[in-house]
Amino acid sequence: xxxxxxxxxxxxxxxxxxxxxxxxxxxxxxxxxxxxxxxxxxxxxxxxxxxxxxxxxxxxxxxxxxxxxxxxxxxxxxxxxxxxxxxxxxxxxxxxxxxxxxxxxxxxxxxxxx
Amino acid sequence: xxxxxxxxxxxxxxxxxxxxxxxxxxxxxxxxxxxxxxxxxxxxxxxxxxxxxxxxxxxxxxxxxxxxxxxxxxxxxxxxxxxxxxxxxxxxxxxxxxxxxxxxxxxxxxxxxx
Numbered sequence: 001x002x003x004x005x006x007x008x009x010x011x012x013x014x015x016x017x018x019x020x021x022x023x024x025x026x027x028x029x030x031x032x033x034x035x036x037x038x039x040x041x042x043x044x045x046x047x048x049x050x051x052x053x054x055x056x057x058x059x060x061x062x063x064x065x066x067x068x069x070x071x072x073x074x075x076x077x078x079x080x081x082x083x084x085x086x087x088x089x090x091x092x093x094x095x096x097x098x099x100x101x102x103x104x105x106x107x108x109x110x111x112x113x114x
Numbered sequence: 115x116x117x118x119x120x121x122x123x124x125x126x127x128x129x130x131x132x133x134x135x136x137x138x139x140x141x142x143x144x145x146x147x148x149x150x151x152x153x154x155x156x157x158x159x160x161x162x163x164x165x166x167x168x169x170x171x172x173x174x175x176x177x178x179x180x181x182x183x184x185x186x187x188x189x190x191x192x193x194x195x196x197x198x199x200x201x202x203x204x205x206x207x208x209x210x211x212x213x214x215x216x217x218x219x220x221x222x223x224x225x226x227x228x
């Protein structure tokens with residue numbers, strides 16, 4: 001079925017380290033993916049997106065990698081800061097009969113220690 | 115500033131009562147969405163609307179109703195038929211081409227049962 005899941009529910013890193021958050025998806029028809037950051041009591045904040053015709057996309061301190069062969073998505077955060085501590089969600093759009101719907105993963109809790 | 119405003123931030127419902135959650139956006143976005151988030155889980159789509167006077171059921175529409183009479187407004191009513199309404203409700207909007215543009219979120223309404 002269409003689902004998005006995360007390998008690791010929690011990730012703890014030291015300030016200044018690079019962080020990698022992983023996401024697996026099951027629908028090979030998915031053609032659009034988004035990463036969101038959610039802080040406690042707030043709505044998700046858009047970080048970066050990628051379409052299936054790309055393998056990599058970079059933003060400010062963040063990089064998203066898409067491996068369509070193994071249906072895997074990752075978010076890399078460079079020089080992680082305490083302010084990066086939050087829950088990170090990946091989401092996919094599967095198109096077809098699911099056109100118009102984003103399917104969200106459960107989220108990974110990132111904790112950055114000073 | 116442009117953005118999405120959800121109100122109220124906290125809402126309490128009595129047994130047998132319908133309650134309405136407000137969502138207003140001044141981003142001139144065509145598409146709007148309602149999600150439900152339960153503790154430790156991802157977002158699940160309740161309803162979405164691609165254009166004024168049109169809306170579609172999401173994955174968990176039972177016990178909820180919406181209207182889209184104006185482009186900037188997409189209120190959600192949680193009816194008494196929704197037996198487990200306690201959750202964090204998030205409204206989002208996107209420019210268009212539903213599902214293939216980043217969705218931007220409000221800061222949510224937390225609904226609890228009295």
